[in-house]
Amino acid sequence: MKSSQPPSLATWFLEHLVPGGKNEALAGDLLEDFRRRGSVAWYWRQVIMAILVGFSKELRTRWIGIVFAIIYSSAIPWKQIGQNLEIQSLLLLGLRLAWPVSLIYQIGFLTLLDAVALLAALIMYLGATRSLNLPRFLRGLLVAILVLSLGNIGVALLWIMHLPPLFFYYVVWRLPLFLGLVLAMWVARPSAVRAEATWLPE
Amino acid sequence: MGKRTQLGELELIVMLALLRLGENAYGVPISREIEQQSGREVALGSVYATLERLQEKGLVSSNLGEPTAERGGRAKRYFRVTTKGLREARETRQALMKLWRGLRELQGGQV
Numbered sequence A: 001m002k003s004s005q006p007p008s009l010a011t012w013f014l015e016h017l018v019p020g021g022k023n024e025a026l027a028g029d030l031l032e033d034f035r036r037r038g039s040v041a042w043y044w045r046q047v048i049m050a051i052l053v054g055f056s057k058e059l060r061t062r063w064i065g066i067v068f069a070i071i072y073s074s075a076i077p078w079k080q081i082g083q084n085l086e087i088q089s090l091l092l093l094g095l096r097l098a099w100p101v102s103l104i105y106q107i108g109f110l111t112l113l114d115a116v117a118l119l120a121a122l123i124m125y126l127g128a129t130r131s132l133n134l135p136r137f138l139r140g141l142l143v144a145i146l147v148l149s150l151g152n153i154g155v156a157l158l159w160i161m162h163l164p165p166l167f168f169y170y171v172v173w174r175l176p177l178f179l180g181l182v183l184a185m186w187v188a189r190p191s192a193v194r195a196e197a198t199w200l201p202e
Numbered sequence B: 001m002g003k004r005t006q007l008g009e010l011e012l013i014v015m016l017a018l019l020r021l022g023e024n025a026y027g028v029p030i031s032r033e034i035e036q037q038s039g040r041e042v043a044l045g046s047v048y049a050t051l052e053r054l055q056e057k058g059l060v061s062s063n064l065g066e067p068t069a070e071r072g073g074r075a076k077r078y079f080r081v082t083t084k085g086l087r088e089a090r091e092t093r094q095a096l097m098k099l100w101r102g103l104r105e106l107q108g109g110q111v
Helices: A008-017 A024-037 A040-061 A063-075 A078-083 A085-095 A101-128 A134-160 A165-172 A175-188 B009-024 B027-038 B044-056 B083-100
Strands: B060-068 B074-081
Touching: A008 A024, A008 A040, A024 A040, A024 B027, A024 B044, A024 B060, A024 B074, A040 A063, A040 B044, A063 A101, A063 A175, A078 A085, A085 A101, A101 A134, A101 A175, A134 A165, A134 A175, B009 B027, B009 B044, B009 B074, B009 B083, B027 B044, B027 B074, B044 B060, B074 B083
Parallel strands: none
Antiparallel strands: B060 B074
16 A cells, blocks of 8 residues: 555554654654655554664663562452452442442542552652652552553453462452552653763764 | 673664665654564664663764754754764674574575
């Protein structure tokens, strides 16, 4: 397929989804080469590759955060927390409500428990890496709450499917916290600043 | 002699393309040069990731050019090999030549 303009959605992806901030030079190069080739498929391929390469680089530089998120989300004693009488009574309170309010209440309750655990982990991580910045911290928290809410809706749906209990409690149950924490750390702590436009000393 | 930096295959290819291009080394000609010389298409995103890595190692430096209309008002980033990079490329070549020398299996272009 030949075209004179690159697909705007792909350009939006390039500007917003490549980790490490906008790369003006890369965007300009892609536009220049696209005008010579005129292939939409080629442009999309390049954008997807740029996103994948950017994420793999981020993963390499942020592996400590990911390991921390795995250890932390695995170590939370959900079983003991679930046996706490006050928590049980609060959870049962929601079960008495009519459906679907009861379901929404439970998802909200689980999200709140996850959010408390995530908040503690995020403060620990940002404190240890000395990168606490309030606006970024709040943005990270907001993203995490969104992920936790969606994740717990997924957990509720999977619970209905009667998965093997061990797999459910040790993997599925802990996934929203893990993903929320990784994303919150990602947003709250920026990666190394892109090399600036100067000739480096030789 | 300072500590040597390990060069990956793509890093070496990109550095050789930069040396071939000289003053006009920015994303598009670099990827085109690689495609013409090695016969393999490398995504521009991979070329930039490699260039950033080389820059972090101090083997390549860069500066921004003027924005142009054909690029939607975006500037080109020009790259060049530093003195350290040049030394590194030369040493890698010597090491590879030593490994190459005397290998009868790789002579004559026949398998």
